[in-house]
Amino acid sequence: MSVLAPVRRDRIIAELPQCFHKEAALHSRSSFHPQVTGACQEQRTGTVGFKISKIIVVGDLSVGKTCLINRFCKDTFDKNYKATIGVDFEMERFEVLGVPFSLQLWDTAGQERFKCIASTYYRGAQAIVIVFDVNDVASLAHTRYGNENDPSNVILFLVGSKKDLSPPAQYSLMERDAIKVAKEMQAEYWAVSSLTGENVREFFFRVASLTFESSVLAELEKSSARKIGDIVREYPPPSPKRKPPPAPPFWPLSLFRARRSPDLLVLPHL
Numbered sequence: 001m002s003v004l005a006p007v008r009r010d011r012i013i014a015e016l017p018q019c020f021h022k023e024a025a026l027h028s029r030s031s032f033h034p035q036v037t038g039a040c041q042e043q044r045t046g047t048v049g050f051k052i053s054k055i056i057v058v059g060d061l062s063v064g065k066t067c068l069i070n071r072f073c074k075d076t077f078d079k080n081y082k083a084t085i086g087v088d089f090e091m092e093r094f095e096v097l098g099v100p101f102s103l104q105l106w107d108t109a110g111q112e113r114f115k116c117i118a119s120t121y122y123r124g125a126q127a128i129v130i131v132f133d134v135n136d137v138a139s140l141a142h143t144r145y146g147n148e149n150d151p152s153n154v155i156l157f158l159v160g161s162k163k164d165l166s167p168p169a170q171y172s173l174m175e176r177d178a179i180k181v182a183k184e185m186q187a188e189y190w191a192v193s194s195l196t197g198e199n200v201r202e203f204f205f206r207v208a209s210l211t212f213e214s215s216v217l218a219e220l221e222k223s224s225a226r227k228i229g230d231i232v233r234e235y236p237p238p239s240p241k242r243k244p245p246p247a248p249p250f251w252p253l254s255l256f257r258a259r260r261s262p263d264l265l266v267l268p269h270l
């Protein structure tokens with residue numbers, strides 16, 4: 001009996017969802033990496049289907065982290081602010097190119113007094129979603145991600161929230177700065193509204209797809225390293241050829257005995 005419920009039909013990803021803005025995208029390929037597509041078709045994705053990828057959502061107080069997660073996971077929106085205490089998380093199960101893939105979405109607290117707790121949760125994260133409010137420039141300035149804990153291969157997303165509150169002209173001005181920050185951090189930029197739902201689903205589908213893609217590529221790399229290891233174990237490379245030690249010279253002892261001082265020995269030509 002399977003313990004897990006089947007993946008919801010609206011969590012099935014068959015094609016790579018596109019980036020929000022080509023200028024600040026992790027990559028702008030229109031489809032999954034060919035090696036990933038091939039591995040999925042041939043069911044060579046190893047442990048990816050059994051793993052849970054950890055995604056951390058961080059950002060200033062009240063920028064809309066909890067609302068973003070709730071809009072995607074529960075399709076709800078609460079206009080009353082209730083600060084997150086410590087950390088919370090939601091599980092989301094997807095199927096990407098026919099392979100089950102789970103995300104654990106960690107909702108951290110933006111309040112300063114909880115920030116030290118949040119930083120310990122970075123460990124083991126495959127992606128970090130840094131949220132700021134598009135109507136609050138200070139929250140963008142606070143997003144610079146210092147990756148002292150960091151795993152070099154973590155995927156970063158910079159997400160502008162509450163897009164519905166920003167008049168278009170004001171939004172475009174802010175977007176220019178946000179894209180600049182995203183490029184500096186090597187993050188992918190998105191702008192969303194949890195109130196209207198604009199781009200929320202597209203964003204999480206992109207997060208799931210890019211983390212899936214990087215998990216499969218890492219798995220393929222691991223298994224090819226393992227194969228090389230097996231070959232090396234099975235057929236160890238020949239040890240560098242050493243010249244056989246020279247045969248000890250055979251000189252008749254009588255030759256040496258004939259001389260008076262060993263310093264004056266004249267060795268015979270062989």
Ligand SMILES: Nc1nc2c(ncn2[C@@H]2O[C@H](COP(=O)(O)OP(=O)(O)OP(=O)(O)O)[C@@H](O)[C@H]2O)c(=O)[nH]1
Pocket residue numbers: 059060061062063064065066067068078079080081082083084085108109110111161162163164165192193194195196
């Ligand atoms: N108009 C609008 N309001 C939003 C949006 N997202 C969040 N809000 C409001 O912003 C306030 C804060 O939202 P939260 O999601 O609780 O913020 P948070 O980042 O989780 O805050 P902390 O848990 O304290 O770090 C709430 O009153 C939300 O209703 C949005 O997309 N549009």
Ligand SMILES: [Mg+2]
Pocket residue numbers: 065066067082083084107108109110
């Ligand atoms: Mg919260």
